[in-house]
Amino acid sequence: MAGYLLRRLVQSVLILLGVTLVTFFLLYVLPADPVRQIAGRSATAETVESIRRQLGLDQPFWVQYGRYLWNLLHLDLGRSYLQRSEVAELIRARLPPTLLLMAGAILCELVLGLTMGIVAALRPGTATDNGLMIASFVGVSAPQFVVGLLLLYLFGVRLHWLPISGYGTFAHLVLPSLTLGILGAGWYSRMMRSSMVEVLRQDFIRTARAKGLTRRRVILRHALPNAILPIVAMIGIDIGVFMGGIVVVESVFGWPGIGQLAWQAIQRVDIPIIMGVTIVSAVAIVLGNLLADLVAPFIDPRIRLR
């Protein structure tokens, strides 16, 4: 176990290093000059060059990248080119809303996805099954921007049940979580259905039924814990999927998280923020995957880490 953990940690560090290198390189070759954005329209060529020198952007790629890594080792993500604030502070201020949104989305996808999957699996081939699977297909395919605006229009504008946008109360969390979670709910319901159908065909279920257990008990105590295994492992991987979705969902609902920060930074070539958000996201994804792998043997003793 310790050996496995060590190996995975070394792997994770290499992956993160690769992510910083690729991102830094892409931003380096991008045909857009961040110095122009800082210097403004009235700047003379000397001013532009002076700012470029101060930021070290006149240096060769490897020097710039090396300096970035060195600062990163000291947990220094630098200062935003345009806001002039510490990137770490900008991200820290926006991380709690994003984590909250992710937690809400995970809850939504589990509750919705598992319920739909179980119900469909118990009535395979019926109209209920088909209806639920079509719904899950729509959930998986619908663009989040559209889902978000539709939900917002229906529950916020038409019915006045929930606030249209903003942050702060539980009511504010509902629509963004739902929008972010619908995609996962679609996947989960399909996975849950097939996993459940599979488990229900197993011998031990037949044995349980033969023992005279109630249908409810068979499903909740015997079938569900086994069928749910592949799903639990997926939750860690979800974090990566969410990292893409939050950019859209946070923009639609005015949610003050790191997705919104990233989007604004990309539009203005604010490289330190783009790098910072990328690194934080990459760490989250790597940790999520690691966690999923570590948790798996506890849930399913058949899995062994090697």
Place this chain on the structure above:
Amino acid sequence: MTRLLASTALLLALAGPALAQATDTYTPDPNAREGGSITITYKDDVSTLDPAIGYDWQNWSMIKSIFDGLMDYVPGTTDLRPGLAESYEISEDGLTYTFHLRPGVKFHNGREMTSEDVVYSLNRVTDPETQSPGAGFFGAIEGYDAQIAGEAEGLSGVTAPDPQTVQIKLSRPDATFLHLMALNFSYVVPREAVEEFGADFGRNPVGTGAYKLAEWTLGQRLVFEKNPDYWTPGVPYLDQITFEIGQEPVVALLRLQNGEVDIPGDGIPPAKFQEVMSDPAQAERVVQGGQLQTGYVTMNVTQPPFDNADVRHAVNMAINKDRIVQIINGRAIPANQPLPPSMPGYTQDYEGYAYDPEGAKALLAQAGFADGFETELYVMNTDPNPRIAQAIQQDLAAIGIDASIQALAQANVIEAGGAGTAPMIWSGGMAWIADFPDPANFYYPILGCAGAEPGGWNWAKYCNEELDAQAAQADSISDPARSAERLQMWSDIYMKVMEDAPWAPVFNEERFTMKSPRMGGADNLYVDPVSIPVNYDYVYVTE
């Protein structure tokens, strides 16, 4: 001998030297009600409230409410008036400006503002360490070159002979100088606050303005609170303004309709514009006004075929501007020259190039392009710009020019324009909005030789040294009494630009600000040409 602006002279004559009366430049609105708070939304985050750095749509007007400059504008107009300076004198040669400060003005931290603060602030904005996007505006001040090169301890031309007087010496006459003293970048900041907060001063702003920052929750909300000690009596009217950040314009409009928002700062979203304007109840709450903006197509005059003036004239004649204005739901008026109509120096009786595809074709043939040619049209990739580019593409196709559209992110278009690799650029989304209401601001960076250098904003790479000389001559007239003569010279310069036709001007955007029913104050405060988008200091609520 000294000269005063007519308005200042009149003011001094009326008010006399007593300092209490020196602030009587503004008569409070008799209908205004004091107190109350409003909510304004923006989509993008507020990057900074540091006046030396902030240069965004969102923070421009906010900074104006927190800080002040030596000069100011009459609310809702482009007319200069004294601000932190209660009077000023310009020397005969136009090279020395002496400002007499308004006594008793206090920063939000309680300290009285003095001439040393003005000197510090101008030194700070031009200090290369500050990396201010506005440093270039102050190029006429003596000692600027040494300062910007990091070889000086400050601008040698800016001095404080006594705590109430600031003297600024210029190395060349600059008729726009008073406007520069009203520009955000010249606003006065207290040294101790800047030194205390360092790079984070922009998040902890301390100024002399009508409002002070009470709360800033990153990415969510800013709250401005009335400055009870503000030096203009009766102003501001509102107790509090809340800016909610991160709100999509469509969502902001829905919230306005729900009564949760008073002004959507980003305006009416294009997709909702017709819906709003066709509903009388909503349309009556929309204020329309001109904007110091022009949308244009640049043609790179250093590359064939656009090095041929006939080709550029043909393009000017080929573009159907009325149709393009229709594409953006009539949110603009067709343009025929670089300056927008609300800019001083605009040539009223000029008709420009009429839409004439047949004539354009003939002109192309005369230039040796009877079969047309292929070229590229660069455009920023956000709506409605690609749609506008397509309309231009069709118009050009009608006279035989085959233009392929390069729709890119803003920064990439700016890069291509600066590098001179783009044959044609539609300026939408990056178009020139004046920093201050003077015709000179439309010339030097985008049509003058200095802007044609690599990386500059003169994307047509048009450089007419004769016109540069005329421009310098016009701007050497700093005597306010000869302002009409100066504006005529600028009008002539732009007419000559139109003859050379490095651009095809397409339209001047109009501004449409929507407000909640309870918002009060003159309409021109909501489309203030200087305090974009709204002049927060003078609006009020009626309930």
